[in-house]
Amino acid sequence: MELRHLRYFVAVAEALHFRKAAENLHMVQPALSKQIRALEAELGLQLLERDRRHVSLTEAGKTFLEEAHAVLARADGAKARAVAVSRGEVGALTIGFIQPALADLLPRALRRYRREYPDVRVRLTELTNRQGADQAASRTVHCAFVRLPVDLGDDLAATVVSQQDVAVVLPEGHPLAERDSVDIRDLAEEDLVLVDRRVEPQLHDYYVTMCQEAGFSPHVAHEVNSTWVAIGLVASGLGVCFAPTSAKLAPQGGVAYRPLTGAAPRLRIGLVWNDTAKPAVLSNFLAMRPWESRA
Amino acid sequence: MELRHLRYFVAVAEALHFRKAAENLHMVQPALSKQIRALEAELGLQLLERDRRHVSLTEAGKTFLEEAHAVLARADGAKARAVAVSRGEVGALTIGFIQPALADLLPRALRRYRREYPDVRVRLTELTNRQGADQAASRTVHCAFVRLPVDLGDDLAATVVSQQDVAVVLPEGHPLAERDSVDIRDLAEEDLVLVDRRVEPQLHDYYVTMCQEAGFSPHVAHEVNSTWVAIGLVASGLGVCFAPTSAKLAPQGGVAYRPLTGAAPRLRIGLVWNDTAKPAVLSNFLAMRPWESRA
């Protein structure tokens, strides 16, 4: 049995007329009759009652007609779904991200992406910078939002998606908090809370280098595993810390954010992905650049 | 696209190996490769990733595999359902019946039939004797339980399914109720409640003829439209009536049933059906004779 047989049978069953059905199918009546009889022979039963003048459906024919419709519809659906998947309009997109991207960048990008591709399921995984690069390279995730720079070995490609100035986070009441901005050299003697080098080597080194270029070695009082924890310690009066200006968006009382002057290049977040044989969902995501501010 | 393509694709997708898949399909590898490529060409996308050494499914291929399975299963189901219908194992059986059959005959027959054919929906219609014969002839119902005799015009066939003796129904306290049985001639002077001739001519005439053959014309006091109403009137003391002995099974107090002696042939209920081109559900029903008392 082939779909052809079902298509032919449906045509005959709906026209109840071999010639007309054949015409609709752009073929001639004998060929159609033959196929219908072949179908009946395979099923071992009669689908149509021919009485020399009229054609009618048997009971078995009636139910087979319904079923045939369903099969044909399902077959068309299979085709359509496969095409949709191949176009990246249906399926799943796996995105890795570092925590700072969660504040603003990622939600905004996802909102725009899902408006365009509502049938793509998005899977999110929080990762460290290193994991992000590795998993994008190994295609465990389709792409990852990570802090730049990142070493682009192999087939990895990257694009900058946001850059932010560095702010200094001070406990309320700290003398420096009375200024509108803080020069980095004023922090030479301050207790600094830094992100642990083992967790975020890029970011840790970035802040340390920044200080060294300003002419001093930072006085690291505590090491923590995320900027949020650092800000928490600052609020408790255990020191000061650096943070991207976007950190201000997160609710955390007891601290003051002040722009840092005399500082090195800004903090950049980028998107990395394996650029070889990109699946359609990834290509679509990259093509629409949903992280960009609206036009 | 034909089911063949789906079968081939499923085979390859599950073996992830063209030669093995081809072997399973009892064909050779180049032919299979060709068909798969034809399928991909029609869909306009790639279902399988061939990398010289291994075969793997693309995203589109994965979803198409699921869909293909569903289509093939549905196609098999269509076949199976049509066969089941043609065998009368699935479908609908329409039965007409006269009220007296409802007491015992019909429920018993249906219980046995449904145990054998649980997937056949049974549609029941209460009819008069005449309607039963007509609708069986015109195939409005597949068959009908009616009171015999019935005129078997055209293609109508019939079989006796039950025969019952006639009882006389007397109000409690009636002098004749003291006897074990009643001779029909003893009813010559009694007020008789008879079923209306316009409603049940067969039955009406049957009872009247019975009396005339016993040598008297019945004294018809009331005419009603069913035996149940007649028994009700008897309970109210408005006369006596005839009933099949099975009527005793229905709950109705205030009356006594006594066998009738010296009476004509017994009341018979039969099944009638159009014997030309019987649908399978009907053939099955007739073949199992579910109205017969158990072996």
Place this chain on the structure above:
DNA sequence: CGCCGGTGATACCGTCAAGGAATCACATCC
């Protein structure tokens, strides 16, 4: 009553594509 139009069935045939046989190109492994 015989002719005509219309129905599906039958007979026969050409064509095209599905499938088979042999081989190739290329990777991997020992």
Place this chain on the structure above:
DNA sequence: GGATGTGATTCCTTGACGGTATCACCGGCG
């Protein structure tokens, strides 16, 4: 580096699909 195993390529055969012509049959109509 040869052996092995993979899918791709090439070429050919065959069978089935579909087309042409015709038949058998029925109903309607003059």
